[in-house]
Amino acid sequence: MRQRGKFMFVVSALVAVHLLVLFAGFVAPYDYATQDRDHAYVHPTRVHLMDCAGRFHLRPFVYVTSLQEGALSDYREDCSQPAPIRFFTRGDEYLLAGLIPSQLHLFGVASPARLYLLGTDEFGRDQFSRIVYGGEVSLFAGLLAALLALVIGVLAGSIAGASGGWVDETIMRVSELFMAVPWFYLLLALRAVLPLKMDPVSAFILVVGVIGVLNWGQPARLVRGVVLSGREQNFVQAARGFGAGRLYILKRHLLPMTFSLALTQMAVLVPRFILAEVLLSFLGLGIGEPFPSWGNMINEAQQYHVLVSYWWMILPALVPVPVFLGYHGLADALREKLQSQVRFRGDK
Amino acid sequence: MNPGGRTLTSGIAASRPDGASPSAAALLRLADFSIDYLGSDGEVVSALRNVELEIREGEVLGVLGESGSGKSSLSNAILRLLPPNGRITSGRIEYRGKDLLALSQSELRQVRGAGIALISQEPALALNPVLTIGRQIIDVLRAHRRVSKEQAMEQTRAMLREIGFPDPDRISRAYPHQLSGGQRQRAAIAQSLICEPSLLVADEPLSSLDTITQAEILELLQKLKGELNLSMMFITHNAGVLSSLAERVAVIENGQMRACGTLDELSSLDDAYVRGLIFPEKDLGRVLVQPQEPNWSVTEEPFLRLRNVSKHFIQRHIFSRRKFAVQALQAIDFEIREGSTIAVIGRSGSGKTTLARCIAGFETPDSGEVSFAAEVANQSRGVVQLIFQDAGSALNPRFTAADAIAEPLVIARQASPDQRSQRVRQFMEEVGLDPSWASRIVIEFSGGQRQRIAIARALAASPRLLILDESLSGLDLPIQAQILGLLMDLQSRHGLTYLHITHDLNFLSRFADEVIVMDDGRIVERNTPAVLFQSTHPATRSLIEASERLHAPGLEVAQ
Amino acid sequence: MIRYMLRRFGHALLLLVGVSLLLFILMEAAPGDFFSEARLSGEISPQTLHALRAQYGLDQPLPVRYLKWVSSAMHGDFGYSVAYNMPASTLLLPRARNTLLLTVPCLLISWLLAVPLGVLAASRRGGWIDRVYSGGTSALLGLHDLLLALLALLFALRTGAFPAGGMASLDVTGGLWVHWKDIGWHMVLPAAVLIVGSLAPILRHVRSTMLDVLDSPYMRAAEGHGINRFTLLFRHALPAAANPLISLFGLSTALLIGGSLLVEVVMSWPGLGPMVLEAILARDMFLVLGAVLLSTLFLIVGNLLADLLLYAFDPRIRTEA
Numbered sequence A: 001m002r003q004r005g006k007f008m009f010v011v012s013a014l015v016a017v018h019l020l021v022l023f024a025g026f027v028a029p030y031d032y033a034t035q036d037r038d039h040a041y042v043h044p045t046r047v048h049l050m051d052c053a054g055r056f057h058l059r060p061f062v063y064v065t066s067l068q069e070g071a072l073s074d075y076r077e078d079c080s081q082p083a084p085i086r087f088f089t090r091g092d093e094y095l096l097a098g099l100i101p102s103q104l105h106l107f108g109v110a111s112p113a114r115l116y117l118l119g120t121d122e123f124g125r126d127q128f129s130r131i132v133y134g135g136e137v138s139l140f141a142g143l144l145a146a147l148l149a150l151v152i153g154v155l156a157g158s159i160a161g162a163s164g165g166w167v168d169e170t171i172m173r174v175s176e177l178f179m180a181v182p183w184f185y186l187l188l189a190l191r192a193v194l195p196l197k198m199d200p201v202s203a204f205i206l207v208v209g210v211i212g213v214l215n216w217g218q219p220a221r222l223v224r225g226v227v228l229s230g231r232e233q234n235f236v237q238a239a240r241g242f243g244a245g246r247l248y249i250l251k252r253h254l255l256p257m258t259f260s261l262a263l264t265q266m267a268v269l270v271p272r273f274i275l276a277e278v279l280l281s282f283l284g285l286g287i288g289e290p291f292p293s294w295g296n297m298i299n300e301a302q303q304y305h306v307l308v309s310y311w312w313m314i315l316p317a318l319v320p321v322p323v324f325l326g327y328h329g330l331a332d333a334l335r336e337k338l339q340s341q342v343r344f345r346g347d348k
Numbered sequence B: 001m002n003p004g005g006r007t008l009t010s011g012i013a014a015s016r017p018d019g020a021s022p023s024a025a026a027l028l029r030l031a032d033f034s035i036d037y038l039g040s041d042g043e044v045v046s047a048l049r050n051v052e053l054e055i056r057e058g059e060v061l062g063v064l065g066e067s068g069s070g071k072s073s074l075s076n077a078i079l080r081l082l083p084p085n086g087r088i089t090s091g092r093i094e095y096r097g098k099d100l101l102a103l104s105q106s107e108l109r110q111v112r113g114a115g116i117a118l119i120s121q122e123p124a125l126a127l128n129p130v131l132t133i134g135r136q137i138i139d140v141l142r143a144h145r146r147v148s149k150e151q152a153m154e155q156t157r158a159m160l161r162e163i164g165f166p167d168p169d170r171i172s173r174a175y176p177h178q179l180s181g182g183q184r185q186r187a188a189i190a191q192s193l194i195c196e197p198s199l200l201v202a203d204e205p206l207s208s209l210d211t212i213t214q215a216e217i218l219e220l221l222q223k224l225k226g227e228l229n230l231s232m233m234f235i236t237h238n239a240g241v242l243s244s245l246a247e248r249v250a251v252i253e254n255g256q257m258r259a260c261g262t263l264d265e266l267s268s269l270d271d272a273y274v275r276g277l278i279f280p281e282k283d284l285g286r287v288l289v290q291p292q293e294p295n296w297s298v299t300e301e302p303f304l305r306l307r308n309v310s311k312h313f314i315q316r317h318i319f320s321r322r323k324f325a326v327q328a329l330q331a332i333d334f335e336i337r338e339g340s341t342i343a344v345i346g347r348s349g350s351g352k353t354t355l356a357r358c359i360a361g362f363e364t365p366d367s368g369e370v371s372f373a374a375e376v377a378n379q380s381r382g383v384v385q386l387i388f389q390d391a392g393s394a395l396n397p398r399f400t401a402a403d404a405i406a407e408p409l410v411i412a413r414q415a416s417p418d419q420r421s422q423r424v425r426q427f428m429e430e431v432g433l434d435p436s437w438a439s440r441i442v443i444e445f446s447g448g449q450r451q452r453i454a455i456a457r458a459l460a461a462s463p464r465l466l467i468l469d470e471s472l473s474g475l476d477l478p479i480q481a482q483i484l485g486l487l488m489d490l491q492s493r494h495g496l497t498y499l500h501i502t503h504d505l506n507f508l509s510r511f512a513d514e515v516i517v518m519d520d521g522r523i524v525e526r527n528t529p530a531v532l533f534q535s536t537h538p539a540t541r542s543l544i545e546a547s548e549r550l551h552a553p554g555l556e557v558a559q
Numbered sequence C: 001m002i003r004y005m006l007r008r009f010g011h012a013l014l015l016l017v018g019v020s021l022l023l024f025i026l027m028e029a030a031p032g033d034f035f036s037e038a039r040l041s042g043e044i045s046p047q048t049l050h051a052l053r054a055q056y057g058l059d060q061p062l063p064v065r066y067l068k069w070v071s072s073a074m075h076g077d078f079g080y081s082v083a084y085n086m087p088a089s090t091l092l093l094p095r096a097r098n099t100l101l102l103t104v105p106c107l108l109i110s111w112l113l114a115v116p117l118g119v120l121a122a123s124r125r126g127g128w129i130d131r132v133y134s135g136g137t138s139a140l141l142g143l144h145d146l147l148l149a150l151l152a153l154l155f156a157l158r159t160g161a162f163p164a165g166g167m168a169s170l171d172v173t174g175g176l177w178v179h180w181k182d183i184g185w186h187m188v189l190p191a192a193v194l195i196v197g198s199l200a201p202i203l204r205h206v207r208s209t210m211l212d213v214l215d216s217p218y219m220r221a222a223e224g225h226g227i228n229r230f231t232l233l234f235r236h237a238l239p240a241a242a243n244p245l246i247s248l249f250g251l252s253t254a255l256l257i258g259g260s261l262l263v264e265v266v267m268s269w270p271g272l273g274p275m276v277l278e279a280i281l282a283r284d285m286f287l288v289l290g291a292v293l294l295s296t297l298f299l300i301v302g303n304l305l306a307d308l309l310l311y312a313f314d315p316r317i318r319t320e321a
Helices: A004-021 A125-163 A166-182 A182-190 A200-214 A217-232 A234-241 A246-282 A294-301 A304-309 A313-320 A320-341 B071-078 B105-111 B133-144 B149-163 B168-173 B182-195 B210-229 B239-243 B262-267 B272-278 B352-359 B400-410 B416-428 B447-460 B477-492 B538-550 C001-029 C037-039 C046-055 C060-076 C086-125 C128-142 C145-159 C176-214 C217-224 C227-267 C270-279 C283-315
Strands: A049-050 A054-066 A076-083 A085-098 A099-107 B026-038 B044-056 B060-064 B088-096 B116-119 B200-204 B231-236 B247-255 B254-261 B302-314 B323-336 B341-345 B368-371 B384-387 B465-469 B499-503 B514-519 B522-527
Touching: A004 A125, A004 A320, A004 B116, A054 B182, A099 C086, A125 A166, A125 A200, A125 A217, A125 A246, A125 A313, A166 A217, A166 C001, A166 C037, A182 A246, A182 C227, A182 C270, A182 C283, A200 A246, A200 A320, A217 A234, A234 A246, A234 B384, A234 B400, A246 A294, A246 A320, A246 C145, A294 A304, A294 A313, A294 B060, A294 C145, A304 A313, A304 C145, A313 A320, A313 C145, A320 C128, B026 B071, B026 B231, B044 B071, B044 B088, B044 B254, B044 B272, B060 B239, B071 B088, B071 B116, B071 B200, B088 B538, B116 B182, B116 B384, B116 C217, B133 B149, B133 B168, B133 B182, B133 C217, B133 C227, B149 B168, B149 B182, B182 B210, B210 B231, B210 B538, B231 B239, B239 B262, B247 B262, B247 B272, B247 C270, B254 B262, B254 B272, B262 B272, B302 B352, B323 B352, B323 B522, B341 B352, B352 B384, B352 B465, B384 B447, B400 B416, B400 B447, B416 B447, B447 B477, B447 C176, B514 B538, B522 B538, C001 C060, C001 C283, C086 C128, C086 C176, C086 C270, C086 C283, C128 C176, C145 C176, C145 C227, C176 C227, C217 C227, C227 C270, C227 C283, C270 C283
Parallel strands: B060 B231, B060 B247, B116 B200, B200 B231, B341 B499, B341 B514, B384 B465, B465 B499
Antiparallel strands: A049 A054, A054 A076, A085 A099, B026 B044, B026 B088, B247 B254, B302 B323, B302 B368, B514 B522
């Protein structure tokens, strides 16, 4: 029973995170490109419940911060200018679901106060907002790429398993070729032949395509294994004895067998592909400026002076960690469910 | 009196050298013994409840029960080898007076292998695949005795020779995958006996072997019992085997002891369940003297005819990939009449299964033809249905019983969904399943029940000929008898002709009109059971003799 | 034995040829040919370019080009780098050596760490060691190479205990031993990142393999014969686990070579990784091709070694009865 509770928790957490980034414009207080040169490399804004005079307020608030005279990055709070955090407030305009213009944000503060929950970067762009927008890119790139790889893999694997003979041999040999190259090198090799600079949308499609198309090998092999062993089963032969055609057998017997495998594979592949997108963008071969991806945000943190002085810039590298943990937990739970399903319960 | 005329207690007195009664001291005693298991869904299942058992020095106690009665838990529990989710909830196990449950790990280790040794069901699984036989036996020896390497090898070779291996050196250097099933079981027995334990616990040691090998191993155990004065706990569902080995028998039903005593005493008890276990053939009707006439009108023309059918296979060695041809069927010729029940017997590799598959259409013969009577041949598919050996793999585990049974109707696009569920209910009732279980998934049924589902499914295809390919082998004898009875019931109702492929002769004289004996891809004999039991053909004789040694039920011939 | 090795070797060779063909065809998708970027940059004289074109048959159809490339590769000539204006092999081989220098010790160390730890955790299933092990590997799975590399960099910059990048210091003078010590000192952080980053899947695999073996009926039977725990574990369980553990070797090789690219880039280790990246950005196709193929070669050789080990340790494969 405990397992079930843990499983539901992981699933709901993952769903919540994905919903959150899907509504990036709403959740993020600022636009991903809005620059604020007066507030470059600001440390995360401190949220207070108690003001400078020691009074307690129910509504959290922030103070206006400004750069001290002559200093490069010394920001001080101004006790005389408190700004309460408002919920469902108006802010930068964005497109809800990419279609409807809206100005409603989950939370924010009124100008000239700033709510930089996770600090800002070199151009004064709010890191929190950029992480949320970037999450939209990275998470869904991983998800879509995994879907793509799985679709190709299931197709190839079932055709190979169901056909046998030279069709099977060819598909397996080709998949072996794809799997013989270290995965990231293969990724880069394909990336190499495609144009380097692209607009964000094309870049996104490109990244998803590249990652998905090159990684069909493992799912295909696994699906083929299931289909092959399925074909040998006596109940498939019995069905043939009843006069069943190949399509019926595929639909009614073989494909359902691949479902649990496909699900588990998804849980295994998604984190790997999220990482692939992050790495590609980090190296400058994925989503580029100004649209944030966790990868290209981490790139900024690679510079030594940033790394040492501005600790919040490394947060984009930490954010994927709980996501990965969540997916791995999901994969484990699915694998256990898969194993326990196949045992016969009627005998002792 | 023993109904059916089968005498079961003939062999035992002869095997004791001095005929004296066993010593009064108990070697092993179980008192108030209970075991629970924790299921994966959190449920607690009680496997054994308050079991009382006693084995005396030099005695063989048989433990007779069906699958699921808890008898395997018994063997594992004695040496405290239960899986992690099993627990001993009460009772004592006294071995030579000491409570095994109270021993420390190191004391327990000394008892294991040297005091009490275990032989399990699947010999292939009990042997480590990457170690040589010799190594595995020596490791057991050196775990209990201080011997030098040379002495250990010497003793191992002696043991292997005793077990019946003429070339112990070759065997001790071999790996398990290089031996046959019977050889592996012998090797496992050698491993268990190398430290000369006082008590051997054998958990269904014969079930995974074919008839002839079963008889050989049984003979070996009898010999060892005599020579080493070995005490044994022999767990099985086959009472016939016990009759030549066990002094007393304990009957277990659903985790509880139902009766205990000599086989004579048990068979005269007024207990239908116990008698059903000892004489599973009792409800199968009378012994057939001559082929039965079907009670529906049949054509004169032979129902099924095979003419000069041959088939060979190309097989590959697993590792060397060298190909070689196996001639599975050679010039097979025979006919069968409609409504008859024909048994095809032969040892493994004789070609019986290939024959079944050729008739069923799963394989095409290389030469010759398989033909049916004219009016049958015009019928569409489904004339011949094959019931597989393992009902577990013959049914899609994710299907419900209703899905499985209705499948032939769905594929043939006959009958509306309503008609289908009605017919499913009908078939389920016919085969003795509760129709309210129709929406349960296949994996929730027991082995015997799954085979009934398979039969119901076959019936749904409206067959004329039903081929049962070793369909009963994996089941307990009492269940085998029940299913056979069911099949005989269905025969007249549905106008069926049966072809039973089997490697053992259980119940033969009760259900078979005629028997065909196969050996090496050829038919060597064909007769009624009565005549067959007098046969002098070597292939037939070896099968019959092995079955007699195993006291297979249904071998008698009416006087 | 010879037959088995020849078969595996032949298979590996075929694989290498197949991959090279696949990559070659892939490169076809790029606009222009291998030297179009050079024409634009103007660094190399048109005459040299023309000569190179002829040498590598760039105006010939694909099969001819491929064969020319293969034959020159067999002589150690991997093409010409237009970004650096020198033969590709001169650039690739030292880089390949550096990548090997980094990954091979990491491979050995991660194996030497994972196998004993995994065996220990599996043998004490459910105990505190096992729980720490399982929890630890689960947590480790979430930590990706990039994060680890950045943390390592941060550590290097803050404490100065290890260099923040590179393979060797410029101002080191002295004999061979001093140079090797210096390289070793530079290797610590990248190696640590590489090992920690790829350890988690390996650790899990070892534990689950051992658990599978320990749960087998033959292990229970051996326990039932009274064999002591030490013998059970090391003389019965471990040999039985050899087969799946050796397949682990192939897995770990793939993880390490794949992960090395990123680690080399972030920590400025002069291996094939940074080379392939620069080559992509400079559109230097021969270099890309060569680097990817070399990394593939390492992976294939690693798997071949695993095949050899399998033959040595699994009697079922050895006895071709």
